[in-house]
Amino acid sequence: xxxxxxxxxxxxxxxxxxxxxxxxxxxxxxxxxxxxxxxxxxxxxxxxxxxxxxxxxxxxxxxxxxxxxxxxxxxxxxxxxxxxxxxxxxxxxxxxxxxxxxxxxxxxxxxxxxxxxxxxxxxxxxxxxxxxxxxxxxxxxxxxxxxxxxxxxxxxxxxxxxxxxxxxxxxxxxxxxxxxxxxxxxxxxxxxxxxxxxxxxxxxxxxxxxxxxxxxxxxxxxxxxxxxxxxxxxxxxxxxxxxxxxxxxxxxxxxxxxxxxxxxxxxxxxxxxxxxxxxxxxxxxxxxxxxxxxxxxxxxxxxxxxxxxxxxxxxxxxxxxxxxxxxxxxxxxxxxxxxxxxxxxxxxxxxxxxxxxxxxxxxxxxxxxxxxxxxxxxxxxxxxxxxxxxxxxxxxxxxxxxxxxxxxxxxxxxxxxxxxxxxxxxxxxxxxxxxxxxxxxxxxxxxxxxxxxxxxxxxxxxxxxxxxxxxxxxxxxxxxxxxxxxxxxxxxxxxxxxxxxxxxxxxxxxxxxxxxxxxxxxxxxxxxxxxxxxxxxxxxx
Amino acid sequence: xxxxxxxxxxxxxxxxxxxxxxxxxxxxxxxxxxxxxxxxxxxxxxxxxxxxxxxxxxxxxxxxxxxxxxxxxxxxxxxxxxxxxxxxxxxxxxxxxxxxxxxxxxxxxxxxxxxxxxxxxxxxxxxxxxxxxxxxxxxxxxxxxxxxxxxxxxxxxxxxxxxxxxxxxxxxxxxxxxxxxxxxxxxxxxxxxxxxxxxxx
Numbered sequence: 001x002x003x004x005x006x007x008x009x010x011x012x013x014x015x016x017x018x019x020x021x022x023x024x025x026x027x028x029x030x031x032x033x034x035x036x037x038x039x040x041x042x043x044x045x046x047x048x049x050x051x052x053x054x055x056x057x058x059x060x061x062x063x064x065x066x067x068x069x070x071x072x073x074x075x076x077x078x079x080x081x082x083x084x085x086x087x088x089x090x091x092x093x094x095x096x097x098x099x100x101x102x103x104x105x106x107x108x109x110x111x112x113x114x115x116x117x118x119x120x121x122x123x124x125x126x127x128x129x130x131x132x133x134x135x136x137x138x139x140x141x142x143x144x145x146x147x148x149x150x151x152x153x154x155x156x157x158x159x160x161x162x163x164x165x166x167x168x169x170x171x172x173x174x175x176x177x178x179x180x181x182x183x184x185x186x187x188x189x190x191x192x193x194x195x196x197x198x199x200x201x202x203x204x205x206x207x208x209x210x211x212x213x214x215x216x217x218x219x220x221x222x223x224x225x226x227x228x229x230x231x232x233x234x235x236x237x238x239x240x241x242x243x244x245x246x247x248x249x250x251x252x253x254x255x256x257x258x259x260x261x262x263x264x265x266x267x268x269x270x271x272x273x274x275x276x277x278x279x280x281x282x283x284x285x286x287x288x289x290x291x292x293x294x295x296x297x298x299x300x301x302x303x304x305x306x307x308x309x310x311x312x313x314x315x316x317x318x319x320x321x322x323x324x325x326x327x328x329x330x331x332x333x334x335x336x337x338x339x340x341x342x343x344x345x346x347x348x349x350x351x352x353x354x355x356x357x358x359x360x361x362x363x364x365x366x367x368x369x370x371x372x373x374x375x376x377x378x379x380x381x382x383x384x385x386x387x388x389x390x391x392x393x394x395x396x397x398x399x400x401x402x403x404x405x406x407x408x409x410x411x412x413x414x415x416x417x418x419x420x421x422x423x424x425x426x427x428x429x430x431x432x433x434x435x436x437x438x439x440x441x442x443x444x445x446x447x448x449x450x451x452x453x454x455x456x457x458x459x460x461x462x463x464x465x466x467x468x469x470x471x472x473x474x475x476x477x478x479x480x481x482x483x484x485x486x487x488x489x490x491x492x493x494x495x496x497x498x499x500x501x502x503x504x505x506x507x508x509x510x511x512x513x514x515x516x517x518x519x520x521x522x523x524x525x526x527x528x529x530x531x532x533x534x535x536x537x538x539x540x541x
Numbered sequence: 542x543x544x545x546x547x548x549x550x551x552x553x554x555x556x557x558x559x560x561x562x563x564x565x566x567x568x569x570x571x572x573x574x575x576x577x578x579x580x581x582x583x584x585x586x587x588x589x590x591x592x593x594x595x596x597x598x599x600x601x602x603x604x605x606x607x608x609x610x611x612x613x614x615x616x617x618x619x620x621x622x623x624x625x626x627x628x629x630x631x632x633x634x635x636x637x638x639x640x641x642x643x644x645x646x647x648x649x650x651x652x653x654x655x656x657x658x659x660x661x662x663x664x665x666x667x668x669x670x671x672x673x674x675x676x677x678x679x680x681x682x683x684x685x686x687x688x689x690x691x692x693x694x695x696x697x698x699x700x701x702x703x704x705x706x707x708x709x710x711x712x713x714x715x716x717x718x719x720x721x722x723x724x725x726x727x728x729x730x731x732x733x734x735x736x737x738x739x740x741x742x
Contacts (some may be wrong), residue, residue, distance in 0.1 A: 119557055175564050183555035213568045214575035217687070221579060224672065224683040232583065232676035296571065499543040510544050525549025537543050 036125055037517055038118035039412050042107025044128050045099045045173070046405060050484050052095035052135070053398055057162035057477035059088045060391070060436060064470025066453040068463050080475065081453045082149035086240060087142045089247040092394040094166055095135050098208075100401035103199035105177045105258050108408050111508035112195045114526065116518045119179035127173030134166025148239040151256040153226075156236045160223040164242070167216045171209065178205040186507065188526035192282065195506040195529075196268070196275070197404075200261030200285045207254045207292035214296050215246045245298045248386070249370040252393045253291035253327045256363055259400035260288045260334055261358040266407055267338035269504045270353050271345035274530050277337045284333025291327040298322075304376035315421025324374060328367040335360060337392035350502050351419040352407035355426035359399030362433050366392030369441060385444020387451075391437035395476055399429055402483055409487070410497030417494070422487045429479035435472025439465035547560050562719035566726040569688075569691060573730045576684045577680055583676060603742055607623040610667035614739040617660040621728040624653045628721040631702075632714065640711030647703040650724070661689045681738065688734050695727050 019135040032040060036360070048476055062086060066075050076084055110118045118124050138159050141147060146155025181537070183192060222242055225233045233242055264285065268275045275281060294301070301319040335357075368387040373380040380386070406422045410414070440448075446460030500509040505525055509532055510516065528534050587602035627650040634642035666684065672682045682694065702720045 120561060158736040171568055175561055175568070178564055179557060179561040183557040183560050185552075187549035187552050209564055209568045210571050213570075213572035217572045217576035218579065220687050221576065221680060221683045224686070225676075225679045228682075229675065229679040232679055296575075505607065507546070510546050512543065522548035523550075523552060524546040526546075531546060532544050 002500070021161060021355060034125070036121035038110050038121055038124060039107050039515060041118070041121070041124050041128055042103045042105070043412060045103025045131075046401065047103075048132060049096050049100035049103060049401065050405075050480055052091055053100070053480045054086060054477050054484070055481065056091035056096055057395075057432075057473050059084065059091065060473030061470045061477060063077065063088060063453060063475055064416065064436070064466050066470055067466040068470065069454070076453055077150065078454070080145075081093040082237075082240065082451070083142050083145075083147045084453070085371060086148040086247075086453045087139065089390065090135075090138055090142070090147075090163070091214065092390070093247050093252060093255060094131075094163070094170070095139070096398040096401075097252065097270060097394055098170055099131060099135075101204070101256065101258035101397065102173050102177070102208075103153050103406070104262070104401065104408070105197070105205070106173060106405040107412055108404075108508065109177055109198045109201050110184065111181050111411065111511070111519055112198045112506050112517055113181060113184055114507050114520060114524045115180060115184035116520060118176050119184055120176050123172050124176040127169045127171070128402050129165050130169025130172060132165070132169070134162045135170055138166060139161025143518075148236065148243075150236055153236075156239070156375065157223065159228050160239070164216060164219045164223065167212050167219065171212050171216075174205040174208040174212075177201050178209065181205075184528050191528060192279070193529040196260070196261035196264035196281065196285065199282055200264075200288075201258050203286045203289040204254065204257030204260065207257050207289035207295075210292045211246075211254055211295040212249060214298070215243060218242055240318045245295065247390075249389055249393065250291040250324060250365070251295035252397075253363075253367065254389065256393060256397045256400070257285075257289040257291065257327075259359070259397060259404070260285045260331065261351075262400050262404050262407070263360045264334055264338050265506070266350055266353050266356050266403065267342055268530075269502050270347050270350050271341045272348055272503065273341065273345050274505075274528075274533060276341045276344065278529060280333060281337045284337065287330030287333065288327050290330070293326075294323040297323075300374065302374035302376055302381075308378065320374060324371055328364070328371065331360060331364050331367060348503070349419070350407070351417070351422035352403040354403075354423050355399045355406065355429070356403035356428040358426060359396045359403060361395030362392050362399060362437075363431070365397075366390070366396060366437075373444075380444050380445075382450055383444035384440045384448045384450050387429075388437045388440030388444060392433065395429070395433035395436065397435070398476070398480065399426060402426060402429065405483075405487065407502070409491060410501050410510070410513050411508050411511075411515050413491035414497055415491050416497045416501055417487060417490045421482075421490070425479050425483045426485065428482070429476055432472045432475030432477075432479055435475060436469050437472070439468045439472075500532070503531050503536075507531055556718070558715045558719040562722050566722060569726055569730065573688070573691075573733060576687060577733060580680055580684060580737060583680060587676075600724065602677055602727050604670050604677055607672065607677075607742075608667070608669050609739060609742065610664050611739065613663045613667065614735055617664075618732060618735050620653050620657050620660065621731050624657070624724055625728055626648060627653060628717075628724045632717040632721045635706075635712055635714045635717040637723055638712045640706065640709075643706045643711040643717065644703065647699060647706055647720075651696065651699045651703060654692070654699055657692055658689070658696060658704050661685070661692060684734060684738060688730060691730065692727055695723055698723055 035041060062075055106118055106124055139160035141155040141162060142156045145152040149160065150156045172453040181198050185194065222233050222239055226235060259347055264281055284376065293498050301323045303320045305313050305315045305316065334441045366389045369385065369392060372378055373385050373389060406417050443465040448460060449456050499513050510517060510524065584602050587600050589598040589600050590601050627646050631643050631646035631650065634646055672676050672678055698720055702716055705716060
C-alpha cells in the first residue's frame with residue numbers, strides 16, 4: 001500500500017452538479033463558504049490577506065503623500081489622521097501579517113505532518129469567518145468615523161467589537177493549527193522531526209495563544225468602559241494607548257513567528273541536503289516566539305543610561321535584552337543556519353527562496369531598528385523611526401507570505417508560478433519595502449514626529465524622504481497586485497506542476513498535486529526528519 | 542515523479558480534545574490573568590486622600606454605596622468545590638466504562654453549573670450600582686461578565702458531553718477528561734476573581 005492517490009475531483013463534482021452557470025457558481029460559493037478542507041480554509045485566509053495588503057500599502061502611500069508638504073496636501077482631514085494611522089496599523093497587523101502566515105499554516109501543516117486534515121476543521125473555518133467579519137467591522141467602522149480617536153460613539157464601539165471578534169477568530173484558527181502539530185503527526189514523526197514550517201507554526205501559534213487573549217481582555221474593558229462609562233480608559237482617544245501594544249513591536253514579531261520556518265524549509269530544499277544543525281535551527285525558531293514575553297507583559301523595556309552607575313546600567317540592560325533581543329537572536333540563528341546549509345552544498349534554483357530570504361532580512365532590519373529605538377541615548381522615541389520598524393516587519397512578513405504561496409502553490413493549486421515572475425515581483429516588493437521604511441529610519445534621526453501627517457516642524461529634507469516613502473508603499477501595493485494577478489492566471493491556466501517540483505524533503509511532496517481532499521490514502525510512516533530523502537536515490541547526500 | 546512512502550500503523554489515540562482543551566485553558570488563563578492584572582493596576586493607581594481625622598489615607602477606588610453580595614459569591618466558590626468532585630467522578634466512571642455513573646455525574650455537573658450561573662445572575666442583581674457610574678463599576682461588570690461567559694461555555698460543554706454520553710459515548714475518556722480540565726480551569730478562574738474582586742475588592 002502506498003500514500004498515493006489520484007488527483008482530487010470532489011470539488012469539480014460539486015461545481016458541475018447544477019445545470020445553469022449561476023447554479024454552478026452558487027454551489028461553488030456555498031462549497032467554499034462551508035468547506036472543512038484545510039487547504040481551502042488556508043487559501044481563503046491567504047487570499048483575503050493579500051487583498052487587504054494591497055489596500056494597506058495604498059493607505060501607507062496616502063499617508064506618505066500627505067507628509068510630503070509640512071502643511072499637508074489635505075488628502076486627509078486633520079481629525080481623521082489618528083484613525084488613518086490606526087487603520088494602517090490594524091490593516092497590516094491583523095489584516096495581513098497574522099492571517100497570511102496563519103492561512104499558510106492551516107493549508108500546509110496537516111500535509112507536512114502526515115495528517116488527513118487539520119484538527120477541528122470546523123473550528124478553523126469558524127476562525128476564518130470570525131476573523132474576516134471582525135476585520136471587516138473594524139475597518140468599516142473606522143471608515144465611518146470610528147476606531148481610535150473616532151468621532152462617532154457607536155462606530156468606536158463597533159470597532160472594539162470588531163477587533164474582539166477578529167481576535168477570537170485568530171485564536172480559534174491558532175488552536176486548530178497547534179493541536180494539529182501536537183496530536184495529528186504521522187507515526188515516527190517526533191516533534192524533533194517535524195518540518196521547520198510546522199515547527200514555526202507550533203511555536204508561533206503558542207505565542208499567539210498566549211498573547212491575543214490579553215488583548216481580548218483589554219478590548220472587553222475598553223468596550224464596556226467606552227459603551228457605558230467612559231471614565232477609566234480615556235474614551236476614544238485612549239484606545240490607541242491601551243491596545244497600541246498589539247500593533248507595534250515586539251508583539252508584531254509574534255505575528256511573524258509563524259513564518260520563521262518558511263525560509264529554513266525552502267533553504268534545505270535549495271541545498272538538496274539534510275538540514276544541518278537541526279536542533280539549533282529548531283531552537284532559533286522557538287526563540288523568535290519568545291517575543292510573546294514582551295507582548296503579554298505590555299511593557300517596553302528600554303535603556304536610558306543617563307546618570308546611572310555601571311550596575312544600574314546592567315540592571316537596565318538585562319530586561320532590555322531578554323524582551324527585545326531574544327527574537328532578534330532567533331532570526332539570526334534561522335538565517336545563519338539556513339545559509340550555512342546552502343553554503344555547504346551546490347544550491348538549486350527554487351524561486352521562493354528569494355522572497356523568503358528578503359522577507360526575513362526585512363524582519364531582521366525591523367528588529368535591529370527596534371533595539372536601536374529603545375536605546376535612550378539615540379533619542380528616537382516618538383519619531384517616525386518607530387514607523388520604519390513597523391513597515392520593515394510588516395512588509396517582511398508579506399514577502400515571507402509571497403514566498404510561501406510560491407513554494408506551496410503547486411501542492412495547493414496543482415500549477416506552478418513562473419520563476420521569472422516570482423523573482424521579479426519579489427524584487428519589486430523588496431525595493432518598495434526599503435523605499436517605504438528606510439527614509440523613515442533616516443527621518444527619525446532628524447526628529448520627524450511619528451503618527452503626524454501635517455503641520456509638524458522638521459529640520460530634514462521632508463519632501464525627499466516622504467516622497468520616497470510614499471513611492472515605496474505604492475510600489476509594494478503594485479507588487480502585491482501583480483503577484484495576485486500572476487497567481488490567479490498561473491494557478492488557473494499555468495504550467496501544470498509535478499508532484500514534487502522542487503525535489504523536496506517533507507511529506508506533502510509525496511502526494512499528488514494538487515493534494516487530494518483527504519491528503520493521504522493511508523497514514524505514512526516516517527523514520528527521519530526528511531522522509532522523502534530516505535526513499536530518493538540521492539538521499540540528500 | 543511521485544515517491545511512495547510505506548504506510549504506517551494506525552496511529553495511537555492522541556487525546557486531541559484534551560490537548561485542544563488544554564490549549565484553550567492556557568488562552569483562558571491569559572485572558573483572565575490579563576484582566577485581573579489591569580484590575581490590580583487600576584486599583585493601585587486609584588487616587589488617595591487623607592481621612593477626616595487625618596491619620597490615614599483613603600483610596601478612592603470603591604464606590605461609597607457599594608454592597609458586595611458576598612454570600613452569593615461564597616456560595617459560588619463552594620459550588621465549584623463540589624463541581625470539581627462531580628467532573629472527576631464523570632471522568633473516573635468513563636475510564637471504567639460505567640455509563641450510568643457518567644450520566645449521573647454529568648447531570649449533577651449540569652445542575653451545579655446552572656446553579657453557579659444563577660449565582661452569577663444574583664451578583665449582578667444584588668450589585669446595586671450601575672455600570673456607567675464609575676471606573677470600578679465598569680471594570681467590575683467587564684471582568685465578572687467575561688467570567689460569566691466562560692461559565693456559560695462550560696455549561697454548554699457539559700450539555701454536549703451529557704448528550705454524547707446518553708447517545709452511547711459514555712466511555713469517551715478524552716471527552717470527559719477535557720470536560721473535567723475545563724471545569725478545573727473555571728474553578729481556578731473563579732477563585733482568582735473571587736479573591737481579587739469580591740474579597741479584596
